[in-house]
Amino acid sequence: MSVVRGGVAICTAITANFAAFARVWARSIRDAGHRDPLFAIVTERSSALGDWNEPLFTSVPIEACGLPDLTRQTFINPPHELTVLAAAGPPLRAGAGFDTAIFLDSDVWVLDDLALLVETAAAHAITLSPHLLAPLRGSDRAARELTMLRSGTFNGGAVAVSNRPEGHRFLEWWLGRLSTHNRMAPGAGMHHDQRWLDLAPGFFERCGCRARRGVQRGTGIFPSAASTSGRAGRRSPEARAGSCTLSGFDPARPEVLSRHTTRVTRETLGEAALLLDAYASALAEAGHDLARTTPFSYAAFDNGIPIPLQARETYRDLGQTSARFGDPFATGPGCFLEWLLSASDEPGPGRGLPRLWRAVYDRRPDLQQAFADPAGVDRSGFVRWVRASGLQEHAIDPALAMDEGAATPPA
Amino acid sequence: MPACAACTIVSGNRLSYARVLARSFRACHQDIPFFVLLADEPVAAVDPAAEPFTLVTLADLDVPDLPRLRFHHPQQPFSYACTPWLIEWLHARGVDRVVYFKQETLILDDVSGLFDRLATSPIVVTPHLPQPLGADGAERELNILLSGVYNVGVLGVARHASAREFLTWWADRLRYDCRHAVEAGLHFEQRWVDLAIAYFDGVHVERDPAYNVGHWSLPERAVTRAADGRVQVDGRPCRVFRFSGYRPEEGDRMTTYNARLPWEGLGVVRELVRGFREALEHDGYWETREWPYAYERFDNGVRVAETARQIYRTQGDAVARFGDPLSTGGSGSFWRWLHSHPPESDLSRFWKAIYDSRPDLQGAFPDTRGDGARAFMTWARHSGLAEHQVPEAMLTGSDR
Numbered sequence: 001m002s003v004v005r006g007g008v009a010i011c012t013a014i015t016a017n018f019a020a021f022a023r024v025w026a027r028s029i030r031d032a033g034h035r036d037p038l039f040a041i042v043t044e045r046s047s048a049l050g051d052w053n054e055p056l057f058t059s060v061p062i063e064a065c066g067l068p069d070l071t072r073q074t075f076i077n078p079p080h081e082l083t084v085l086a087a088a089g090p091p092l093r094a095g096a097g098f099d100t101a102i103f104l105d106s107d108v109w110v111l112d113d114l115a116l117l118v119e120t121a122a123a124h125a126i127t128l129s130p131h132l133l134a135p136l137r138g139s140d141r142a143a144r145e146l147t148m149l150r151s152g153t154f155n156g157g158a159v160a161v162s163n164r165p166e167g168h169r170f171l172e173w174w175l176g177r178l179s180t181h182n183r184m185a186p187g188a189g190m191h192h193d194q195r196w197l198d199l200a201p202g203f204f205e206r207c208g209c210r211a212r213r214g215v216q217r218g219t220g221i222f223p224s225a226a227s228t229s230g231r232a233g234r235r236s237p238e239a240r241a242g243s244c245t246l247s248g249f250d251p252a253r254p255e256v257l258s259r260h261t262t263r264v265t266r267e268t269l270g271e272a273a274l275l276l277d278a279y280a281s282a283l284a285e286a287g288h289d290l291a292r293t294t295p296f297s298y299a300a301f302d303n304g305i306p307i308p309l310q311a312r313e314t315y316r317d318l319g320q321t322s323a324r325f326g327d328p329f330a331t332g333p334g335c336f337l338e339w340l341l342s343a344s345d346e347p348g349p350g351r352g353l354p355r356l357w358r359a360v361y362d363r364r365p366d367l368q369q370a371f372a373d374p375a376g377v378d379r380s381g382f383v384r385w386v387r388a389s390g391l392q393e394h395a396i397d398p399a400l401a402m403d404e405g406a407a408t409p410p411a
Numbered sequence: 412m413p414a415c416a417a418c419t420i421v422s423g424n425r426l427s428y429a430r431v432l433a434r435s436f437r438a439c440h441q442d443i444p445f446f447v448l449l450a451d452e453p454v455a456a457v458d459p460a461a462e463p464f465t466l467v468t469l470a471d472l473d474v475p476d477l478p479r480l481r482f483h484h485p486q487q488p489f490s491y492a493c494t495p496w497l498i499e500w501l502h503a504r505g506v507d508r509v510v511y512f513k514q515e516t517l518i519l520d521d522v523s524g525l526f527d528r529l530a531t532s533p534i535v536v537t538p539h540l541p542q543p544l545g546a547d548g549a550e551r552e553l554n555i556l557l558s559g560v561y562n563v564g565v566l567g568v569a570r571h572a573s574a575r576e577f578l579t580w581w582a583d584r585l586r587y588d589c590r591h592a593v594e595a596g597l598h599f600e601q602r603w604v605d606l607a608i609a610y611f612d613g614v615h616v617e618r619d620p621a622y623n624v625g626h627w628s629l630p631e632r633a634v635t636r637a638a639d640g641r642v643q644v645d646g647r648p649c650r651v652f653r654f655s656g657y658r659p660e661e662g663d664r665m666t667t668y669n670a671r672l673p674w675e676g677l678g679v680v681r682e683l684v685r686g687f688r689e690a691l692e693h694d695g696y697w698e699t700r701e702w703p704y705a706y707e708r709f710d711n712g713v714r715v716a717e718t719a720r721q722i723y724r725t726q727g728d729a730v731a732r733f734g735d736p737l738s739t740g741g742s743g744s745f746w747r748w749l750h751s752h753p754p755e756s757d758l759s760r761f762w763k764a765i766y767d768s769r770p771d772l773q774g775a776f777p778d779t780r781g782d783g784a785r786a787f788m789t790w791a792r793h794s795g796l797a798e799h800q801v802p803e804a805m806l807t808g809s810d811r
Contacts, residue, residue: 130609135580142588145606149596153605173543181549187594189556198560199552201608201616202538 008118009098011039012106013086015079015296016048020288021106024279026056027286028110034118037098040106041065041086043079048297062086073179074298075328076316078309081182082298084156084193088175098163102127105157107246109279121160125167126204128197129158150186152194157247159197166204173203251280251288303331308396311340314359341400343375350374354402357386360394380404415526416506418446418467418497420490421514423454423702428514430694431687433464435518443526448472448497450481450490452705472496473503481706482736483724484589485717489706490514491600492589494563495582502570502578510535513564515654517687519642522650525567525622532615533574535567536604539627541618555627557593559601561616564653565623566604573612580610587724620644625653626666634679642679652683659688659696709746711739713804719749722764750805757784761805762791 010029014022022040029038038057042049046061053059065086067073077085087103100121104110121127131148135141161167177196189195248258254276255266266273300306307329315322315336322328325336332338344351344358349368352375353361361367361374367385374382383404391401417436421429426449433445445464449457452469459466474480474496481489494511501509508529510522528535539555539562568574584603591599608614617623621644624632635643642649656666665672665684674681688696708714715737723730723745730736732743739746750759756779758766766772766779766787776787792806 132606132609134610135576135583142584145584145603146588146596149602149605153609169543176546177549177552181553186596189553195556196552198556198605199538199540199543202540202560202618203543205618 006097006099008036008100008102008122009039010034010036010102010104011041012104012108013041013043013083014106015083016042016044016052016294017292017296018083018106019054019291019294020283020286022057022059023054023286024282025104025106025108025110026054027282028108029104029114030056032110032113034110034114036118041083043074043082043086043298045297068175069179071327071329072322075307076312077182078312079296079298081192085175085178085182087156087159088171088178088193100160100162102160103158105247107249108157109246109275109282117158117160121162124160125162125164126170126200127160127162128154128200131155151191152198154194154197154200156192156194156197170200170204174200246276246279249276249279251283254280298329300329301331301337302329303337305331305337305399306395306397308356308394308400310356310359310394310396311337314340314355352376353382356396356400357382357390357402360390413442413444414507415443415510416446416501416508417443417510417512418448418501419512419514419516420448420450420493420497422451422486422490422704423449423457424451424700424704425490425514426454426457426699426702427691427694427696430463431690432512432514432516432518433462434690434694435516436512436522437463439518439521440523446497446501448490448493450486450493454702456702467497467500469493472500478735478737479723479730480586482715483587483720485715485720486704486707488589488591488599492582492585494566494600495578495585498568499575499578499582502568502575505570507570509568509570511563511566511568512651513653513655515657516564517652517654517683517690518650519652520621520648520650522622524619524650525565525617528615528617529567529569531613533569533571533613534577534607534611535615535617536561536563536607537565537617537623538562539625540631541620541628542631544631558598559605561601561604561607562623562625562627562653563601563604564625564655565617565651567617571613577607577611581607621647621650623651623653624649625655626669626672627655629665629672629677629680634683636679636682642683654684654687657684657687659691706737709737709739711746711804713739714802716761716799716801716805718765718799718801719761719805722749722760750807755779757781758787759805762788762795765791765795765799 012022012025026038026040029036040054040057040059041062042052042059043062046063049059049061062074062082063070067086073085074082087105100118102114102117102121117127130153131151132145132153136144161171174193174196178193181190181196182192183190184192186195246258250256257265257269257276266276269276298307315328322336325334325339328336330336340356341354344353344355346358348362349372350358350361361371361382367374367382371378371382371385373379383402386401390396391398417440419429419432429447433447436443436445446467447462447464448467448469450469457466469477469481472493474493480492483489484492498509498511508526510525510529512518525535538560539558540552544551568578581600581603585600588597588603589600590597596602608616620628620632624634624644632644633646634649635646637643642652654666656668657664658667661667663674663681663684665674665677665680677684706715723736730745733745733748734743736745738744741747749761752758753760753763756763756766758779763779766776772787772790776783776790778784779787788806791801795801796803796806
């Protein structure tokens with residue numbers, strides 16, 4: 001990463017198929033009058049990026065960011081989780097040379113001056129952006145606030161950190177937590193990167209913050225100016241700065257605000273719906289139709305077989321014992337994939353199933369009820385389920401299907 | 412009314428906790444009054460003039476639809492749901508700065524800092540954890556995220572417009588949602604306060620651990636005694652110690668909420684726990700714990716099952732027609748309605764609600780009319796009563 005000492009850096013993180021989002025993001029920041037350096041961490045292999053060059057922002061491959069345990073992280077994290085991790089990592093590290101680093105999700109569309117955000121970020125060690133700025137009204141007010149309590153008081157799509165000790169401590173802690181606990185599990189207190197942010201105001205010291213809504217200490221709280229996934233619903237009257245987070249927006253379906261909510265529709269948005277059309281047009285001009293087809297370069301083993309989510313989770317759950325496999329993407333004798341397809345020797349009804357399918361079986365009570373002895377008398381039925389339904393339900397490549405014969409003996 | 416006041420809330424059978432807390436507060440602050448809201452009916456055996464606090468009754472507060480609120484929640488959650496009402500009541504009587512302590516608390520030293528902070532910040536909250544745990548602390552931090560970043564066992568609220576907004580909002584949410592349902596984002600009254608920092612002006616996060624030491628933070632805190640006998644935390648005066656989850660019946664056990672706290676390793680904390688138990692016993696723990704909670708039963712003596720409370724909560728304002736839900740007399744009572752049959756089933760509304768909540772029962776008993784309903788009620792008698800902790804009287808709708 002080219003380092004500019006001092007000043008503000010604005011950054012985002014994307015997979016290559018989100019390139020058009022980053023272009024629109026960068027254009028909107030420039031159009032709002034900001035000349036600060038813009039960075040996009042691209043969570044792809046350098047080899048897949050070639051000589052990718054963007055006129056409005058510097059694209060930085062994740063391999064160049066010094067992320068600890070990079071190979072492991074690129075294997076255990078699917079695309080979204082990897083970009084979330086990248087967001088908490090090097091681009092936000094004030095130590096990279098900037099006085100203030102502002103992270104904005106690539107689906108943030110800057111509509112107006114960000115001066116208030118820059119000002120707030122510069123005045124605080126950590127600046128967070130709440131999903132909601134005031135109590136909700138209406139008959140569903142409690143239900144909607146409970147949704148926020150499950151997903152996080154603060155929006156992980158807009159976080160700023162300044163070059164202060166508390167900022168560094170925050171990033172060390174956040175990155176550490178995301179390295180091991182970065183997934184969607186609201187029942188366990190997790191919502192990717194986001195729920196962790198709720199702890200930040202309790203953890204980190206004040207550092208000369210000014211009094212404004214909700215701020216009496218070191219964690220600046222910046223008002224999200226407009227709709228976040230349609231959840232905030234309307235622009236805050238006290239918000240000077242303007243940005244619109246279009247999380248979950250699919251330009252192929254501009255009639256839907258976000259895949260994350262069905263509550264807000266084009267009709268309920270009123271004139272704001274025109275924003276969706278404009279955003280979809282901007283994405284189209286930025287080449288989204290082409291970019292969206294770019295494959296994720298950490299999507300497959302080196303033999304080309306796509307890595308199913310269950311394989312990533314199984315590897316993650318192995319913890320540091322997974323180190324014995326070396327590069328988990330590599331295939332060959334003693335590799336992770338070989339182990340994954342070998343027979344499970346853990347006690348229980350699924351003993352003898354390939355470990356991949358044992359993991360699927362163990363997490364599904366319905367399968368346990370339907371196939372009480374999946375490696376024995378029910379093996380044929382279980383194999384039929386794998387081929388007829390299991391592959392599709394768990395997005396597993398047919399090359400990883402099990403057959404009716406005995407599994408490979410335990411490795 | 413004075414500028415400052417402290418307070419807590421108890422039901423009658425927890426009165427000894429209020430006595431111990433009030434005495435410990437008065438030992439440090441004789442000039443600041445301590446108020447106790449009795450979230451229960453007045454107890455004849457209690458002489459308010461003889462108590463070490465000023466007693467406030469539910470009748471003193473201006474809680475709209477009180478019979479509904481006290482039916483929404485069982486004993487402890489109801490007392491939690493009363494918190495904003497008590498603080499607001501004190502504000503309305505001219506108290507500028509109120510610090511609320513949850514009942515299972517000892518004040519060990521001067522807490523003026525909390526009152527002082529309220530002069531500049533209308534809302535003061537204390538986090539469970541004032542700093543990140545170590546690299547292996549993720550699971551404990553996740554537990555905190557499920558129960559609430561801030562511990563509302565110590566909460567300061569000043570008489571201020573922003574604080575009034577906070578209390579109004581909090582009371583509204585607690586009317587229906589003061590339950591333990593972490594999968595839904597709820598942990599009684601506490602999780603809601605995670606939103607307060609974003610919603611309201613002037614929220615101060617008091618990170619000095621001396622103001623709220625409890626089982627959740629003990630692994631990181633060094634609790635010791637100074638040469639003069641004062642309790643210290645991390646070498647500084649320990650001001651507020653919380654006994655959340657402590658039960659005298661459990662003997663030498665710090666809390667029922669954390670099995671990983673070994674009694675042997677607790678050092679000075681063991682002395683505090685034993686001292687707390689002795690104080691509770693001195694203040695009538697074994698006697699008062701037997702006092703019945705007034706809102707635990709219908710007026711026919713049948714205990715209110717949680718399912719009945721759930722059904723009542725989901726009816727919204729339609730329950731107004733029932734009047735006091737604890738009253739069973741008359742054909743228009745909630746009790747009668749609960750035992751009536753919905754048009755589509757021969758099960759009572761009470762048992763139909765349980766049926767509707769359980770796909771396994773729907774599979775086992777596809778028909779809730781005629782023989783199907785009778786078969787279901789056989790299950791209800793043999794298993795349902797125990798599984799849902801339902802009094803037997805709910806089988807027939809008869810009085811006890």
